[in-house]
Amino acid sequence: MGLGGRASKWVRAANGILALAARPVRNAHGREGIVLQPYRGYGSRREVFLIGRVFRQSAPQGEAGHDQFATHLRDIARRIARRAVAGAVVTARFGGAEQRVETDRDGYFRVHLALPHPPPDRPWHAMDLRLEGEHPVQAEGQVFIPSGHSRFVVISDIDDTVMHTGVANKLAMLWRLFVEDAESRMAFPGVAALYRALHRGATGDECNPMLYVSRAPWGIYDVLDAFFRIHDVPVGPVLFLREWGMSWRSPLPRKAEDHKQALIRNMLDLYHDLPFVLIGDSGQHDPEVYRQIVEENPGRVLAVLIRNVSRGEGRVRDIEALAMAVARAGSTMLVAADSSAMAEQAERLGLVPPGTLAEVRREMAQEGGVRTPAGTRRIARRTSGGTAAAVAEGKLRDALEDGPDPAPPNVVVEPKDASPPLGPPRS
Numbered sequence: 101m102g103l104g105g106r107a108s109k110w111v112r113a114a115n116g117i118l119a120l121a122a123r124p125v126r127n128a129h130g131r132e133g134i135v136l137q138p139y140r141g142y143g144s145r146r147e148v149f150l151i152g153r154v155f156r157q158s159a160p161q162g163e164a165g166h167d168q169f170a171t172h173l174r175d176i177a178r179r180i181a182r183r184a185v186a187g188a189v190v191t192a193r194f195g196g197a198e199q200r201v202e203t204d205r206d207g208y209f210r211v212h213l214a215l216p217h218p219p220p221d222r223p224w225h226a227m228d229l230r231l232e233g234e235h236p237v238q239a240e241g242q243v244f245i246p247s248g249h250s251r252f253v254v255i256s257d258i259d260d261t262v263m264h265t266g267v268a269n270k271l272a273m274l275w276r277l278f279v280e281d282a283e284s285r286m287a288f289p290g291v292a293a294l295y296r297a298l299h300r301g302a303t304g305d306e307c308n309p310m311l312y313v314s315r316a317p318w319g320i321y322d323v324l325d326a327f328f329r330i331h332d333v334p335v336g337p338v339l340f341l342r343e344w345g346m347s348w349r350s351p352l353p354r355k356a357e358d359h360k361q362a363l364i365r366n367m368l369d370l371y372h373d374l375p376f377v378l379i380g381d382s383g384q385h386d387p388e389v390y391r392q393i394v395e396e397n398p399g400r401v402l403a404v405l406i407r408n409v410s411r412g413e414g415r416v417r418d419i420e421a422l423a424m425a426v427a428r429a430g431s432t433m434l435v436a437a438d439s440s441a442m443a444e445q446a447e448r449l450g451l452v453p454p455g456t457l458a459e460v461r462r463e464m465a466q467e468g469g470v471r472t473p474a475g476t477r478r479i480a481r482r483t484s485g486g487t488a489a490a491v492a493e494g495k496l497r498d499a500l501e502d503g504p505d506p507a508p509p510n511v512v513v514e515p516k517d518a519s520p521p522l523g524p525p526r527s
Contacts, residue, residue: 133157134185136231138241139321141211142309144370145218148194150211150227150241154185154203184208189232194243195219200232221247223307246371249306252402252451253371254298255364256379257386258314258324260409262291262333288407290439290464292333297443297452297459298377299334304453309374310334311367313360360389368397375402377451379442382435383409387418394425401426403449404433405442408500408508416497423479423496423513427487432514435500440464441476441510476510487515 133156141150184207192199197213211227219225223244231237246253256262301308314324328334368376378393378401380386387406394401404426406419419435426433434445443460446452477499481487490496491513499511
């Protein structure tokens with residue numbers, strides 16, 4: 101690449117950084133720059149939840165013009181000057197229930213409504229929101245409620261599970277997180293077809309909840325939402341992110357201990373009548389988090405699918421610990437090299453419609469993600485205890501380390517006495 105090409109690349113990168121830093125500041129919804137911003141909500145036929153934020157931002161000055169760089173700088177200035185509105189009163193109305201809530205010191209509000217009667221049996225519902233005051237601001241939130249046909253809940257990580265962020269490579273992760281826009285963020289080949297099939301379920305009309313958990317800041321919510329739509333990944337209902345609390349006075353992210361555990365535990369309580377499928381990757385903390393969830397909730401987790409993105413010694417130990425917990429619980433776990441391995445396992449367990457594997461492979465071929473299959477190894481003893489003991493003896497480690505580089509083998513850990521994964525569809 102010549103000097104001019106490199107300069108052009110860095111200009112684009114700088115514009116990308118500035119564009120992300122400026123989001124979301126384009127429009128103010130009320131007078132004096134007040135914004136009432138709801139995120140997608142979720143719930144059951146008994147209760148619903150929604151998170152949103154109220155903040156104040158300055159109005160744009162004059163025409164944006166054609167200088168993108170200057171426009172981004174002006175937007176960043178607006179964002180720096182933006183202030184959370186603490187103590188604001190928001191009224192939420194849904195299904196005959198009403199609640200008035202106040203925003204916290206960061207401007208966030210949390211709605212929790214107990215429903216007087218079950219809502220109509222459809223997935224998406226509108227929640228009316230009103231910011232009270234001399235100049236009220238109206239907004240409409242969207243809430244997802246599983247239908248009577250739903251048979252399980254999917255909880256999936258995002259980073260290095262749905263999209264490449266290079267968690268194992270911190271520099272690559274930061275570049276993809278803060279520079280690339282939604283269009284250029286790369287989805288794992290075949291992941292969209294797999295997630296669409298999980299959302300549809302084996303019968304094709306289950307509309308199973310797809311819950312995405314990330315430790316990323318709420319500030320990139322719009323980017324992730326756009327990424328999911330561009331790549332046709334089922335939106336949700338919701339992206340569970342966290343507020344980093346970044347400001348001039350506090351430039352570092354707030355600590356987020358037990359973020360994923362707390363969210364998953366809440367979902368297990370909310371959807372107490374549905375089993376769960378957990379999807380993550382080996383590169384960060386998913387094996388540790390999922391091990392705790394499986395141990396605390398025996399019988400609630402149908403399957404754990406782990407995308408193998410890291411083969412370090414520490415990660416292998418954590419995967420072994422997760423596999424032993426899964427085996428003792430009588431469930432099934434897959435350490436997968438790619439989306440086709442996950443699709444094959446999901447089809448075998450009756451989680452997706454017949455033909456899903458072929459559909460995922462077609463999508464992978466279109467996206468250039470097909471490679472020589474690494475083969476599937478199985479660690480399956482007659483009993484749950486025997487399977488856990490085999491993992492403790494190093495059978496899983498041997499299988500993972502024995503595969504060719506860079507494509508590790510797929511490994512299934514599943515007791516032969518494992519319970520049938522799913523009953524008939526709910527009426």
